[in-house]
Amino acid sequence: MSRRQMHLAAHFPGVNNTTVWSEPESGSQIEFASFAHMARTAERAKFDFIFLAEGLRLREQNGAIYDLDVVGRPDNATILAAVAAVTDRLGLAATISSTFNEPYEVARRLASIDHLSGGRAAWNVVTSWDKFTGENFRRGGYLAQGDRYLRAKQFLDTVMTLVDSWRGDEIVADKATGEFLRDAGAGRFDVAVDQFDIRGRFSVPRSPQGRPVVLQAGDSDEGREFAAASADAIFTRHGSLEAGQAFYTDVKRRLAAYGRSEDQLKILPATTFALGDTQAEAEERGRRIRRQQVSGQTALRFLEQVWNRDLSHLDPDGPLPEIDPLVVDADSPRVSQGRAADRMYRDPLATAKEWRERAAAGNLSIRDLMTEVTSRQSFVGTPLGIAEQMERFVEQRASDGFILVPHITPGGLDDFADRVVPILQERGSFRADYTGTTLRDHLGLAPLDARSVV
Amino acid sequence: MSDTPLHLGVSLDGAGRHPAAWREPGARPDELFTAGYWADLVAEAEHGLLDLVTIDDSLGLQSADPFAADDRVDQVRGRLDASMLAARIAPLTAHIGILPTVVVTHTEPFHVSTTIATIDYVSSGRAGVQVRVAARPDDAALLGRRTFPADRDALLRELFDEAADAVEVIRRLWDSWEDDAIVRDGATGRFVDRERLHYIDFEGPRFSVRGPSITPRPPQGQPVVAALAHRAEPFALVGTSCDIGFVTPRDAADARGIVAAIREAQAGAGREAETVHVWADLTVVLDDDAAAARDRLARLDATDPCTDDARVVAGTPAELADLLVELGEAGLTGFRLRPAVLPDDLRHITRGLVPELQRRGLFRTAYEATTLRGHLGLPRPADRYATADTAGSHS
Numbered sequence: 090m091s092r093r094q095m096h097l098a099a100h101f102p103g104v105n106n107t108t109v110w111s112e113p114e115s116g117s118q119i120e121f122a123s124f125a126h127m128a129r130t131a132e133r134a135k136f137d138f139i140f141l142a143e144g145l146r147l148r149e150q151n152g153a154i155y156d157l158d159v160v161g162r163p164d165n166a167t168i169l170a171a172v173a174a175v176t177d178r179l180g181l182a183a184t185i186s187s188t189f190n191e192p193y194e195v196a197r198r199l200a201s202i203d204h205l206s207g208g209r210a211a212w213n214v215v216t217s218w219d220k221f222t223g224e225n226f227r228r229g230g231y232l233a234q235g236d237r238y239l240r241a242k243q244f245l246d247t248v249m250t251l252v253d254s255w256r257g258d259e260i261v262a263d264k265a266t267g268e269f270l271r272d273a274g275a276g277r278f279d280v281a282v283d284q285f286d287i288r289g290r291f292s293v294p295r296s297p298q299g300r301p302v303v304l305q306a307g308d309s310d311e312g313r314e315f316a317a318a319s320a321d322a323i324f325t326r327h328g329s330l331e332a333g334q335a336f337y338t339d340v341k342r343r344l345a346a347y348g349r350s351e352d353q354l355k356i357l358p359a360t361t362f363a364l365g366d367t368q369a370e371a372e373e374r375g376r377r378i379r380r381q382q383v384s385g386q387t388a389l390r391f392l393e394q395v396w397n398r399d400l401s402h403l404d405p406d407g408p409l410p411e412i413d414p415l416v417v418d419a420d421s422p423r424v425s426q427g428r429a430a431d432r433m434y435r436d437p438l439a440t441a442k443e444w445r446e447r448a449a450a451g452n453l454s455i456r457d458l459m460t461e462v463t464s465r466q467s468f469v470g471t472p473l474g475i476a477e478q479m480e481r482f483v484e485q486r487a488s489d490g491f492i493l494v495p496h497i498t499p500g501g502l503d504d505f506a507d508r509v510v511p512i513l514q515e516r517g518s519f520r521a522d523y524t525g526t527t528l529r530d531h532l533g534l535a536p537l538d539a540r541s542v543v
Numbered sequence: 544m545s546d547t548p549l550h551l552g553v554s555l556d557g558a559g560r561h562p563a564a565w566r567e568p569g570a571r572p573d574e575l576f577t578a579g580y581w582a583d584l585v586a587e588a589e590h591g592l593l594d595l596v597t598i599d600d601s602l603g604l605q606s607a608d609p610f611a612a613d614d615r616v617d618q619v620r621g622r623l624d625a626s627m628l629a630a631r632i633a634p635l636t637a638h639i640g641i642l643p644t645v646v647v648t649h650t651e652p653f654h655v656s657t658t659i660a661t662i663d664y665v666s667s668g669r670a671g672v673q674v675r676v677a678a679r680p681d682d683a684a685l686l687g688r689r690t691f692p693a694d695r696d697a698l699l700r701e702l703f704d705e706a707a708d709a710v711e712v713i714r715r716l717w718d719s720w721e722d723d724a725i726v727r728d729g730a731t732g733r734f735v736d737r738e739r740l741h742y743i744d745f746e747g748p749r750f751s752v753r754g755p756s757i758t759p760r761p762p763q764g765q766p767v768v769a770a771l772a773h774r775a776e777p778f779a780l781v782g783t784s785c786d787i788g789f790v791t792p793r794d795a796a797d798a799r800g801i802v803a804a805i806r807e808a809q810a811g812a813g814r815e816a817e818t819v820h821v822w823a824d825l826t827v828v829l830d831d832d833a834a835a836a837r838d839r840l841a842r843l844d845a846t847d848p849c850t851d852d853a854r855v856v857a858g859t860p861a862e863l864a865d866l867l868v869e870l871g872e873a874g875l876t877g878f879r880l881r882p883a884v885l886p887d888d889l890r891h892i893t894r895g896l897v898p899e900l901q902r903r904g905l906f907r908t909a910y911e912a913t914t915l916r917g918h919l920g921l922p923r924p925a926d927r928y929a930t931a932d933t934a935g936s937h938s
C-alpha cells in the first residue's frame with residue numbers, strides 16, 4: 090500500500106519556554122555551529138526545510154525584559170544565507186515581518202538567498218503590528234487590526250511583482266557582441282496601491298525558484314483567507330487530531346475560490362515530541378520535559394498573560410487567584426508585550442472560568458494547571474508509536490506534515506532523525522531521498538507558470 | 544613609514560571595476576549570481592592574506608550615470624544583496640574580513656545592526672560594514688517613502704547626518720547586550736540578566752530606536768564600520784563614526800589634505816585616542832610586464848571608457864608597490880584596491896603585489912590575528928553600557 094506522503098520541517102528552537110536551556114546538553118542559541126548542526130541533522134533526515142521564527146523586540150512583562158526564557162537571535166535572512174553554505178538540499182525558511190520592512194528590501198534578500206542556495210528560499214510572512222515593536226523602527230509599527238492583512242497582502246503581491254520583473258532570459262553576457270542584457274527594461278516595475286507607491290527596476294535577476302516559497306502563520310479568519318489566496322504552506326498551532334481536521338477542512342475549502350487545488354497549500358502544524366524505548370519511558374520523559382518547561386515562575390508569568398495583571402505575589406504551588414482577568418481592548422498595552430500569543434486568549438474571562446473549573450476538578454495548583462494547559466507534547470511514544478501517530482494525522486487529513494519543534498538546541502532533532510525518520514521511510518510515508526533540488530520540488534508545488542506569473 | 548606594515552583590502556564588484564571587465568577572456572559574467580563565483584574570489588583574496596574584502600552594493604540597478612538610472616544593455620546589470628552574499632561566503636573562509644556595502648538611507652538601522660552582528664557570528668569575528676548613502680531620486684522611488692530636496696548640497700548634508708545617526712544606532716545596538724548578559728542561572732531560573740541589557744533610546748530627526756537589540760553582542764563587540772569618502776560630509780562621517788575611511792586621492796599631496804580633514808573631524812569627535820584608518824582606493828590593472836598592463840587598460844578603455852572616482856593605475860606589481868609606499872608617506876595606513884578585471888587583477892594582487900610587499904617587509908607573511916579588528920590593530924572595545932559594577936563581575 091502506498092501511504093500518503095508527509096512533509097517535515099525543523100523549527101530552530103525559539104525564544105519561549107518550549108526551549109529548555111538548563112540541561113547539560115543545552116547549547117548556544119546564537120553561535121553559527123548550532124544552526125549548522127540542526128540544519129545538517131534536518132538535511133541528513135531529508136527534511137523539506139528548516140524554519141526560523143522572528144521577534145523584533147525583546148519581550149517584556151510587568152514593565153521589564155522577560156528573563157526566564159532563551160533570548161537573543163540572529164537576523165533570519167542573514168543566518169539562512171550562511172546555512173546555505175553548509176547544506177545542499179534543505180529548504181531555508183525565514184520569518185520576516187511585513188510590517189517592519191519594505192517590499193523592495195525583502196524581495197532583494199529572498200531572491201539573493203534563492204540564488205545563493207540554488208533555489209531553496211522560503212518566506213514566512215507574519216503580520217505582527219504592535220506599537221511596542223514599532224519603537225525599534227523608522228516607520229513605527231502601528232497598524233489597525235483590520236489593516237495588517239491588507240498591508241500583508243499588498244506587501245506579498247508587491248514582492249512577487251518585483252521577483253517576477255525579471256523573466257529569466259534577459260542576461261545574455263555575450264563577450265563577443267558586447268550584449269549583456271537582451272532587454273533594456275529588465276526588472277522594470279511600477280506598483281501603486283494604497284500601502285506602496287514604488288517604481289523603478291529591481292536589481293536581482295530571476296532566481297532558480299522564480300518566487301520564494303511562501304508560508305503564512307496567523308489564525309484569524311483573515312489570516313486563513315490570506316493563506317488560501319497566496320501561501321504555499323501554513324504554519325499552525327492546532328494540536329489535536331480533531332482540531333487539526335477542522336482547521337484543515339476549513340482552510341482547504343477556501344482554495345477553490347482562488348482557482349487553487351488542495352495540494353497547493355500544505356498545512357504544517359508546530360509539533361513537539363517525547364521519545365522513549367517504551368511508552369512508559371516516553372511518558373515519563375514527556376512529564377519531565379514539561380516540568381522543566383513550566384517552572385513555578387514561568388507558570389505565574391503565563392497566568393499573568395491571561396489575567397493581564399501583575400501576579401508575582403502569588404504562590405505558584407497555590408490556587409488560582411480570586412480576582413478576574415483585566416480585560417482591555419485589542420490595541421491597549423498589556424502586562425506582557427512582544428508576544429504573538431498575547432492575542433491568543435481572545436476571551437480571557439472565558440479562559441479563566443474554564444481554568445478555574447479544571448483546577449477545582451483536579452485540585453491543581455497554578456503550576457500544575459499551567460503545565461496541563463500549555464506546552465503538552467504533540468506526540469509521546471516509541472519511535473514506531475510516534476511514526477504511526479504522525480501517519481494517522483496525515484492520512485486522516487489533520488495535516489500535510491509537521492514542523493518539528495525540538496526542546497533542546499542544537500541536538501534536539503538528532504534522536505528523531507535517527508530513530509523516527511527511518512521508520513517513516515521504511516513504511517513509505519516519507520521520502521527516502523530528495524528527488525529534486527529546490528524547495529518547491531520537495532513540497533511538490535505546481536510549476537510557477539501555472540500561477541499568475543506575468 | 545617604510546617599516547610600518549601596510550593594510551590591504553580589495554573591493555569586489557561584479558566582473559571587476561572596469562565597465563568592460565566582463566568581456567575579458569578570463570571573466571565569468573554568466574556566473575555573477577552564483578555562490579561559487581564569489582567563494583572563489585574571496586578564497587583568492589584570503590590566499591593573499593589580505594585584511595578584508597568589501598562587496599559593493601546599491602539599492603537600485605547599476606547605472607553608468609552617477610545621478611540617474613540608465614538603460615544600457617552593454618554593461619553588467621543586476622547584483623545580489625551584499626549582506627546575503629557576505630553571510631554565504633563567511634563560513635567558507637577562516638581569516639579574511641568581510642564587509643558588505645549597506646545603504647543606510649531609507650533602510651532600518653535596527654536591521655542593519657542585527658544583519659552585521661549575524662555576519663560577525665557566522666564568521667567568528669570577521670564582519671564589518673561599508674555604509675553608504677543613496678542620494679538618487681530613482682533609488683528613493685524604489686522604497687517610495689520619501690522625496691528629496693532639490694538642492695543637492697543640502698541633500699548630501701542631510702543624508703550624511705542621517706548616516707551618522709544610523710551608525711550611532713547600529714553601534715549602540717551592538718553594545719546593548721553586555722558580553723556576559725546571558726547567565727543561564729539555574730538557581731534563579733534566569734536565562735539572561737536584564738541589568739546587562741540596555742535600552743539605547745536614540746532619538747533623531749529621521750528615526751528613533753528604543754532597543755535593546757534582538758541579537759547578543761557580536762564576537763568583535765563592535766564590528767568594523769567603514770565608508771567611502773570623497774568630500775567634506777563623508778570625511779566628517781569617517782572622523783566621527785568609522786574605523787576605516789576609503790578615500791580617493793589624486794596624489795600624495797591630495798592624500799595629505801584628506802588625511803588632515805579626517806584627523807580634524809576625529810579630534811573634533813574626541814576620538815584622538817582611537818585608531819581610524821584612512822585607506823586610499825586605487826583601481827588597478829596589473830601585469831608582470833608594464834607595457835602589457837598599459838595596453839590592457841587601453842584596450843579595456845577602447846571598449847568602454849572607465850570613468851572612475853579613484854585613481855586608475857596600470858603597471859607591474861613592483862611599480863604599484865612603489866606607489867603604495869609613496870602614498871603611505873602621506874599618512875595613509877592602507878589601501879583598498881579595486882581589481883579592474885576579476886579574477887585576473889585580483890590574482891595579480893595576491894600573487895604579484897603581495898609577495899613584492901612581503902619582500903620589502905611591508906606586508907604580513909601569515910595571518911596573525913583571528914578577527915578583523917585584530918588584523919586592523921583595533922582592540923576589542925569595552926561595552927559603552929557596562930558599569931564598573933557589571934563589567935568583569937563574571938570573572
Ligand SMILES: Cc1cc2nc3c(=O)[nH]c(=O)nc-3n(C[C@H](O)[C@H](O)[C@H](O)COP(=O)(O)O)c2cc1C
Nearest residue numbers: 142143184215216217306307308309312324325429
Ligand atoms: C504558528 C504561528 C507562528 C507564528 N510565528 C510568528 C513569528 O515567528 N513572528 C511573528 O512576529 N509573528 C508570528 N506569528 C504571529 C502572526 O503572524 C500573527 O501576527 C498573529 O497570529 C495574529 O494574526 P491572526 O489574527 O491572523 O492570528 C505566528 C502565528 C502563528 C499562528
